[in-house]
Amino acid sequence: MTVPSSVVPPGTAGLEAGVGSAPSAPPRRRPAWHAATVAAVSPETPTARRIVLDVPTWPGNDPGQHLDLRLTAEDGYQATRSYSIASAGDSTMVTLAVDRVDDGEVSPFLVDAVEVGDALDVHGPLGGWFVWRPDTTAPTRPVQLIAGGSGIVPLAAMVSAHTEAEDPTPFRLLYAVRTPDDVFFRSTLDAARAGTAPFTDAIVYSRRAPDPTLPVGRLTRDALAAAVFPPDAGALVYVCGSTPFVEQVLRWLGERGHDTTDVRAERFGGNG
Incomplete structure (x- = not known):
């Protein structure tokens, strides 16, 4: 997945530490x-x-x-x-x-x-802004992950780290894809569902679902509201996908009362 920029929110450069950072950073690995x-x-x-x-x-x-x-x-x-x-x-x-x-x-x-x-x-x-590190020794904010298409790639690294560390932080993932064939890192998500770390996910299919009884269509404002932590949960939110996807999600989060100045987002070119 190409990542030309990190923004929090649109128009704000964001490769830096921010409000509500997950556990304190280890010594910086120099690029x-x-x-x-x-x-x-x-x-x-x-x-x-x-x-x-x-x-x-x-x-x-x-x-x-x-x-x-x-x-x-x-x-x-x-x-x-x-x-x-x-x-x-x-x-x-x-x-x-x-x-x-x-x-x-x-x-x-x-x-x-x-x-x-x-x-x-x-x-x-x-990158130092769009990161999450497990910490099993201290309570941390819930984490909400929202991905469109290949935007799941950096979030899959977070999910895997959360699962392997058996981190107690509540994790939720909302993932928008075209069809079941387009799901990235299926085994990572399966392991997270089966693990002991708290994890739930919702996958929205825009063209074809694995079960013909499931609804099909693009992610909507109402579907997002139903799947993510409510604003008063104070979740740390990560959004990754194409620029139109990220901008739409940020607008919906703001309309639902989330503090979008505290949302970490990465965009990339293409259809997402």
Whole structure:
């Protein structure tokens, strides 16, 4: 998922610590350029691919951070794009999930052509605002995650960290996708549902649902209100998706009484 900017709310730059930060930050991992080798590739959805990178000098990253990925052609031409990281922690294996943008310069290569053993360059970890860290020693604010399409990628890292740490923070996810085939990180969500950490999710299908009796259609204001924590819960809210999706969600949250100055949002280009 490409992440060109972080905004809280629209028009406000946001790669910084903010109100209601989840547990105090560990020592900052300084971003740097690293040599990476493609260790594994697998289909994620019909239009997306999961890519695992072996980065021996990677310092680790927090759930929600991103990196810059640089491709270099044989003639020396270089192209760099930003992608959310779907993994977290101290491992030097870094997981991405890239959705194809048909007229894009980088994503078609990553989805259709990159192979195990290929060499890439990555710069990171990047971002300090759009992160969540588990803390099993102290009560924290509830967390509301709202994703559109491949916007689930950085949120999946948070869900996985929450599950693995058995963190007591109440987590909710609202996920808007086109069809069941378009769900990213299905096993991560299954593990969260089966785990001991408090987690609930609602998936809204805009074109086809897994059960023909379920309603189908785009996310609505009422559906959002029914699925997310109420404003008085004081939840820390993370929103990620295409720019139109994020802007609409922020408007609805504001109309429902949520403090949108305390919402952490990331946008990306494409349809979301």
